Amino acid sequence: MKFAILSKGDKKSDEIKTRIKQYLIDFDLIYDEDAPDLAISVGGDGTFLEAFHTYVHRLKDTAFIGVHTGHLGFYADWVPEEVEKLIIEIAKTPFQVVEYPLLEVIINPKSDSQKDQFLALNECSVKTTEGSVVLDIEIKGEHFETFRGDGLCISTPSGSTAYNKALGGGIIHPSLPSIQITEMASINNRVFRTIGSPLILPQHHDCLLKPLYDRSFLISIDHITKSYANVQSIECRVAKEKIRFARFRSFPFWKRVRDSFVSDEL
Numbered sequence: 001m002k003f004a005i006l007s008k009g010d011k012k013s014d015e016i017k018t019r020i021k022q023y024l025i026d027f028d029l030i031y032d033e034d035a036p037d038l039a040i041s042v043g044g045d046g047t048f049l050e051a052f053h054t055y056v057h058r059l060k061d062t063a064f065i066g067v068h069t070g071h072l073g074f075y076a077d078w079v080p081e082e083v084e085k086l087i088i089e090i091a092k093t094p095f096q097v098v099e100y101p102l103l104e105v106i107i108n109p110k111s112d113s114q115k116d117q118f119l120a121l122n123e124c125s126v127k128t129t130e131g132s133v134v135l136d137i138e139i140k141g142e143h144f145e146t147f148r149g150d151g152l153c154i155s156t157p158s159g160s161t162a163y164n165k166a167l168g169g170g171i172i173h174p175s176l177p178s179i180q181i182t183e184m185a186s187i188n189n190r191v192f193r194t195i196g197s198p199l200i201l202p203q204h205h206d207c208l209l210k211p212l213y214d215r216s217f218l219i220s221i222d223h224i225t226k227s228y229a230n231v232q233s234i235e236c237r238v239a240k241e242k243i244r245f246a247r248f249r250s251f252p253f254w255k256r257v258r259d260s261f262v263s264d265e266l
Protein backbone atom coordinates (compact mmCIF):
# COMPACT_ATOMS: atom_id res chain seq x y z
CA MET A 1 0.00 0.00 0.00
CA LYS A 2 1.13 3.53 -0.79
CA PHE A 3 0.80 6.36 1.72
CA ALA A 4 1.57 10.07 2.06
CA ILE A 5 1.78 12.29 5.13
CA LEU A 6 0.94 15.98 5.34
CA SER A 7 2.20 17.82 8.42
CA LYS A 8 1.01 21.13 9.85
CA GLY A 9 4.68 22.13 9.75
CA ASP A 10 5.31 22.79 13.44
CA LYS A 11 8.06 20.90 15.32
CA LYS A 12 5.72 18.40 17.04
CA SER A 13 3.78 17.57 13.86
CA ASP A 14 6.99 17.20 11.83
CA GLU A 15 8.44 14.80 14.43
CA ILE A 16 5.30 12.67 14.39
CA LYS A 17 5.30 12.69 10.58
CA THR A 18 8.92 11.43 10.55
CA ARG A 19 8.05 8.68 13.07
CA ILE A 20 4.96 7.46 11.22
CA LYS A 21 6.79 7.55 7.87
CA GLN A 22 9.75 5.49 9.13
CA TYR A 23 7.56 2.91 10.92
CA LEU A 24 5.31 2.40 7.88
CA ILE A 25 8.33 2.06 5.54
CA ASP A 26 9.69 -0.56 8.00
CA PHE A 27 6.37 -2.39 7.53
CA ASP A 28 7.06 -2.38 3.75
CA LEU A 29 4.54 0.30 2.88
CA ILE A 30 5.56 2.69 0.10
CA TYR A 31 5.80 6.47 0.61
CA ASP A 32 4.21 8.11 -2.47
CA GLU A 33 3.05 11.73 -2.36
CA ASP A 34 1.67 11.62 -5.93
CA ALA A 35 -0.74 8.71 -5.75
CA PRO A 36 -1.26 7.50 -2.16
CA ASP A 37 -3.93 4.98 -1.16
CA LEU A 38 -3.90 6.59 2.28
CA ALA A 39 -3.27 10.28 3.09
CA ILE A 40 -2.37 10.89 6.74
CA SER A 41 -2.69 14.43 8.07
CA VAL A 42 -0.76 15.40 11.20
CA GLY A 43 -1.85 18.68 12.80
CA GLY A 44 -5.43 19.87 13.21
CA ASP A 45 -8.64 20.00 11.22
CA GLY A 46 -7.08 22.84 9.19
CA THR A 47 -4.24 20.48 8.18
CA PHE A 48 -6.82 17.83 7.30
CA LEU A 49 -8.55 20.35 4.99
CA GLU A 50 -5.22 20.87 3.23
CA ALA A 51 -4.73 17.13 2.85
CA PHE A 52 -8.24 16.85 1.40
CA HIS A 53 -7.58 19.58 -1.20
CA THR A 54 -4.18 18.07 -2.08
CA TYR A 55 -5.85 14.79 -3.10
CA VAL A 56 -9.33 16.05 -4.06
CA HIS A 57 -8.68 14.90 -7.66
CA ARG A 58 -8.36 11.26 -6.59
CA LEU A 59 -11.10 10.73 -3.97
CA LYS A 60 -11.96 7.28 -5.35
CA ASP A 61 -8.39 6.09 -4.73
CA THR A 62 -7.21 7.97 -1.65
CA ALA A 63 -8.65 7.44 1.83
CA PHE A 64 -7.86 9.88 4.66
CA ILE A 65 -6.98 9.75 8.33
CA GLY A 66 -5.99 12.51 10.75
CA VAL A 67 -3.73 12.65 13.80
CA HIS A 68 -4.11 15.78 15.93
CA THR A 69 -1.20 17.46 17.61
CA GLY A 70 -3.23 20.25 19.24
CA HIS A 71 -6.77 20.03 20.58
CA LEU A 72 -9.22 17.27 19.63
CA GLY A 73 -10.37 17.58 16.04
CA PHE A 74 -13.35 16.48 14.01
CA TYR A 75 -11.26 15.12 11.14
CA ALA A 76 -8.02 14.63 13.07
CA ASP A 77 -9.20 12.24 15.77
CA TRP A 78 -6.10 10.17 16.67
CA VAL A 79 -3.81 11.48 19.42
CA PRO A 80 0.02 11.33 19.21
CA GLU A 81 0.13 8.74 22.05
CA GLU A 82 -1.82 6.34 19.83
CA VAL A 83 0.52 6.59 16.85
CA GLU A 84 2.11 3.12 17.33
CA LYS A 85 -1.34 1.53 17.56
CA LEU A 86 -2.45 3.38 14.44
CA ILE A 87 0.65 2.28 12.51
CA ILE A 88 0.00 -1.39 13.33
CA GLU A 89 -3.64 -0.97 12.23
CA ILE A 90 -2.56 0.67 8.94
CA ALA A 91 0.03 -2.04 8.29
CA LYS A 92 -2.69 -4.71 8.73
CA THR A 93 -4.61 -3.40 5.66
CA PRO A 94 -7.25 -3.57 4.18
CA PHE A 95 -8.97 -0.99 6.34
CA GLN A 96 -12.65 -0.15 6.77
CA VAL A 97 -13.94 2.91 4.98
CA VAL A 98 -16.53 5.45 6.17
CA GLU A 99 -17.84 7.98 3.66
CA TYR A 100 -19.00 11.56 4.33
CA PRO A 101 -20.90 13.86 1.93
CA LEU A 102 -19.25 16.80 0.19
CA LEU A 103 -20.51 20.08 -1.29
CA GLU A 104 -20.20 20.78 -5.02
CA VAL A 105 -19.82 24.47 -5.92
CA ILE A 106 -19.91 25.80 -9.49
CA ILE A 107 -19.14 29.48 -10.10
CA ASN A 108 -20.58 30.59 -13.45
CA PRO A 109 -19.08 33.78 -14.94
CA LYS A 110 -21.07 36.38 -16.91
CA SER A 111 -18.58 36.29 -19.78
CA ASP A 112 -17.65 33.31 -21.95
CA SER A 113 -14.78 32.44 -19.65
CA GLN A 114 -14.64 29.04 -18.04
CA LYS A 115 -16.77 28.19 -15.01
CA ASP A 116 -14.97 27.12 -11.83
CA GLN A 117 -15.95 23.90 -10.10
CA PHE A 118 -14.94 22.90 -6.55
CA LEU A 119 -15.60 20.30 -3.89
CA ALA A 120 -15.73 21.51 -0.28
CA LEU A 121 -15.32 19.37 2.81
CA ASN A 122 -16.51 22.07 5.25
CA GLU A 123 -18.27 24.84 3.37
CA CYS A 124 -18.42 27.58 0.76
CA SER A 125 -18.85 31.13 2.01
CA VAL A 126 -19.79 34.14 -0.10
CA LYS A 127 -18.90 37.67 1.06
CA THR A 128 -18.00 40.99 -0.52
CA THR A 129 -15.79 43.95 0.35
CA GLU A 130 -18.19 46.26 -1.54
CA GLY A 131 -21.11 46.85 0.83
CA SER A 132 -23.73 44.15 1.25
CA VAL A 133 -24.06 40.86 -0.57
CA VAL A 134 -27.30 41.13 -2.53
CA LEU A 135 -28.46 38.05 -4.37
CA ASP A 136 -31.49 36.02 -5.32
CA ILE A 137 -31.63 32.55 -3.85
CA GLU A 138 -33.33 29.86 -5.94
CA ILE A 139 -34.02 26.45 -4.49
CA LYS A 140 -34.72 23.63 -6.94
CA GLY A 141 -35.38 26.14 -9.74
CA GLU A 142 -37.84 28.31 -7.75
CA HIS A 143 -37.17 31.80 -6.40
CA PHE A 144 -36.98 31.54 -2.60
CA GLU A 145 -35.87 35.01 -1.42
CA THR A 146 -33.66 37.99 -2.12
CA PHE A 147 -30.84 38.04 0.42
CA ARG A 148 -29.15 41.24 1.62
CA GLY A 149 -26.49 41.08 4.28
CA ASP A 150 -22.89 40.26 5.05
CA GLY A 151 -22.92 36.93 3.26
CA LEU A 152 -23.96 33.30 3.15
CA CYS A 153 -22.38 30.06 4.26
CA ILE A 154 -23.30 26.77 2.58
CA SER A 155 -21.92 23.87 4.56
CA THR A 156 -21.63 20.09 4.47
CA PRO A 157 -22.79 17.95 7.42
CA SER A 158 -19.20 17.51 8.66
CA GLY A 159 -18.60 21.23 8.15
CA SER A 160 -21.67 22.00 10.26
CA THR A 161 -19.47 22.06 13.39
CA ALA A 162 -17.16 24.71 11.86
CA TYR A 163 -18.10 28.16 10.44
CA ASN A 164 -21.75 27.09 10.16
CA LYS A 165 -21.97 26.53 13.91
CA ALA A 166 -20.51 29.97 14.63
CA LEU A 167 -23.30 31.43 12.47
CA GLY A 168 -26.01 29.68 14.48
CA GLY A 169 -26.50 26.76 12.09
CA GLY A 170 -27.56 23.33 13.28
CA ILE A 171 -25.20 20.38 13.67
CA ILE A 172 -26.00 17.73 11.06
CA HIS A 173 -24.94 14.10 11.34
CA PRO A 174 -22.64 13.23 8.41
CA SER A 175 -24.76 10.22 7.50
CA LEU A 176 -27.37 12.68 6.12
CA PRO A 177 -26.46 13.71 2.56
CA SER A 178 -27.47 17.37 2.76
CA ILE A 179 -26.26 20.96 2.63
CA GLN A 180 -27.08 23.79 5.00
CA ILE A 181 -27.46 27.48 4.12
CA THR A 182 -26.78 29.94 6.95
CA GLU A 183 -27.03 33.71 6.82
CA MET A 184 -24.40 36.21 7.92
CA ALA A 185 -26.13 39.26 9.38
CA SER A 186 -29.06 39.55 6.98
CA ILE A 187 -30.79 42.92 6.69
CA ASN A 188 -34.35 42.50 7.94
CA ASN A 189 -36.74 45.43 8.10
CA ARG A 190 -39.97 46.56 6.41
CA VAL A 191 -38.29 46.65 3.02
CA PHE A 192 -35.93 43.67 3.03
CA ARG A 193 -36.84 40.28 4.41
CA THR A 194 -35.14 36.89 4.60
CA ILE A 195 -36.16 33.65 6.25
CA GLY A 196 -33.62 34.17 9.06
CA SER A 197 -33.37 30.46 9.90
CA PRO A 198 -30.74 28.08 8.56
CA LEU A 199 -32.11 25.97 5.68
CA ILE A 200 -31.20 22.31 5.27
CA LEU A 201 -31.52 20.96 1.73
CA PRO A 202 -31.62 17.28 0.81
CA GLN A 203 -29.52 15.68 -1.91
CA HIS A 204 -32.03 16.30 -4.72
CA HIS A 205 -32.54 20.03 -3.99
CA ASP A 206 -29.82 22.28 -5.35
CA CYS A 207 -29.55 26.00 -4.69
CA LEU A 208 -28.57 28.79 -7.04
CA LEU A 209 -27.27 32.17 -5.86
CA LYS A 210 -27.72 34.94 -8.43
CA PRO A 211 -26.04 38.28 -7.61
CA LEU A 212 -28.26 41.29 -8.38
CA TYR A 213 -25.40 43.78 -8.82
CA ASP A 214 -21.94 43.72 -10.36
CA ARG A 215 -19.78 43.35 -7.28
CA SER A 216 -16.64 41.44 -6.65
CA PHE A 217 -17.17 38.54 -4.29
CA LEU A 218 -14.87 36.81 -1.84
CA ILE A 219 -15.71 33.15 -2.23
CA SER A 220 -14.11 30.68 0.18
CA ILE A 221 -13.97 26.96 -0.32
CA ASP A 222 -12.90 25.63 3.09
CA HIS A 223 -9.63 27.45 3.90
CA ILE A 224 -9.07 28.79 0.36
CA THR A 225 -10.42 32.26 -0.53
CA LYS A 226 -10.51 33.82 -4.01
CA SER A 227 -11.92 37.06 -5.35
CA TYR A 228 -14.38 36.85 -8.28
CA ALA A 229 -15.76 39.64 -10.47
CA ASN A 230 -18.58 39.20 -13.04
CA VAL A 231 -20.32 36.34 -11.25
CA GLN A 232 -23.47 35.19 -13.06
CA SER A 233 -24.43 32.56 -10.49
CA ILE A 234 -23.14 30.13 -7.89
CA GLU A 235 -24.56 26.61 -7.90
CA CYS A 236 -24.43 24.57 -4.68
CA ARG A 237 -25.51 20.97 -4.21
CA VAL A 238 -24.62 17.73 -2.46
CA ALA A 239 -21.74 16.36 -4.56
CA LYS A 240 -21.76 12.95 -6.22
CA GLU A 241 -18.27 12.43 -4.84
CA LYS A 242 -17.67 11.57 -1.18
CA ILE A 243 -14.65 11.68 1.07
CA ARG A 244 -13.48 8.27 2.31
CA PHE A 245 -12.05 7.98 5.82
CA ALA A 246 -9.92 5.01 6.83
CA ARG A 247 -11.56 3.81 10.07
CA PHE A 248 -9.83 1.50 12.53
CA ARG A 249 -12.12 1.99 15.52
CA SER A 250 -15.46 3.59 16.21
CA PHE A 251 -15.49 7.22 17.26
CA PRO A 252 -19.13 8.32 17.12
CA PHE A 253 -19.86 11.78 15.71
CA TRP A 254 -21.96 12.86 18.71
CA LYS A 255 -19.12 11.86 21.05
CA ARG A 256 -16.78 14.08 19.02
CA VAL A 257 -19.33 16.92 19.25
CA ARG A 258 -19.65 16.46 23.01
CA ASP A 259 -15.90 16.15 23.58
CA SER A 260 -15.21 19.26 21.49
CA PHE A 261 -17.93 21.59 22.69
CA VAL A 262 -19.57 20.36 25.89
CA SER A 263 -17.30 18.13 27.96
CA ASP A 264 -15.02 19.60 30.65
CA GLU A 265 -12.62 16.64 30.39
CA LEU A 266 -9.40 17.36 28.48
Ligand code: NAP
Binds near residue numbers: 044045166
Ligand atom coordinates in the same frame (compact mmCIF):
# COMPACT_ATOMS: atom_id res chain seq x y z
P1 NAP B 1 -8.55 28.96 11.01
O1 NAP B 1 -9.28 30.25 11.02
O2 NAP B 1 -7.09 28.94 11.27
O3 NAP B 1 -9.24 27.91 12.02
C1 NAP B 1 -10.58 27.65 12.04
C2 NAP B 1 -10.93 26.72 13.22
O4 NAP B 1 -11.96 25.84 12.76
C3 NAP B 1 -9.76 25.84 13.72
O5 NAP B 1 -9.83 25.79 15.12
C4 NAP B 1 -10.09 24.49 13.09
O6 NAP B 1 -9.59 23.41 13.83
C5 NAP B 1 -11.59 24.50 13.13
N1 NAP B 1 -12.26 23.58 12.21
C6 NAP B 1 -11.97 23.30 10.91
N2 NAP B 1 -12.85 22.41 10.43
C7 NAP B 1 -13.70 22.11 11.45
C8 NAP B 1 -14.82 21.26 11.57
N3 NAP B 1 -15.27 20.54 10.54
N4 NAP B 1 -15.48 21.22 12.76
C9 NAP B 1 -15.07 21.96 13.82
N5 NAP B 1 -14.02 22.78 13.76
C10 NAP B 1 -13.34 22.86 12.59
O7 NAP B 1 -8.83 28.32 9.56
P2 NAP B 1 -8.38 26.93 8.95
O8 NAP B 1 -7.67 26.10 10.00
O9 NAP B 1 -7.70 27.20 7.66
O10 NAP B 1 -9.80 26.28 8.66
C11 NAP B 1 -10.67 26.81 7.72
C12 NAP B 1 -12.03 26.71 8.32
O11 NAP B 1 -12.18 27.72 9.29
C13 NAP B 1 -13.17 26.96 7.37
O12 NAP B 1 -13.51 25.81 6.63
C14 NAP B 1 -14.28 27.41 8.30
O13 NAP B 1 -15.14 26.34 8.65
C15 NAP B 1 -13.56 27.85 9.56
N6 NAP B 1 -13.92 29.21 9.89
C16 NAP B 1 -14.56 29.42 11.06
C17 NAP B 1 -14.97 30.68 11.42
C18 NAP B 1 -15.69 30.86 12.71
O14 NAP B 1 -15.86 29.88 13.45
N7 NAP B 1 -16.14 32.06 13.01
C19 NAP B 1 -14.72 31.77 10.57
C20 NAP B 1 -14.07 31.54 9.39
C21 NAP B 1 -13.67 30.24 9.04
P3 NAP B 1 -8.03 23.09 14.05
O15 NAP B 1 -7.56 24.08 15.08
O16 NAP B 1 -8.03 21.69 14.54
O17 NAP B 1 -7.34 23.25 12.73
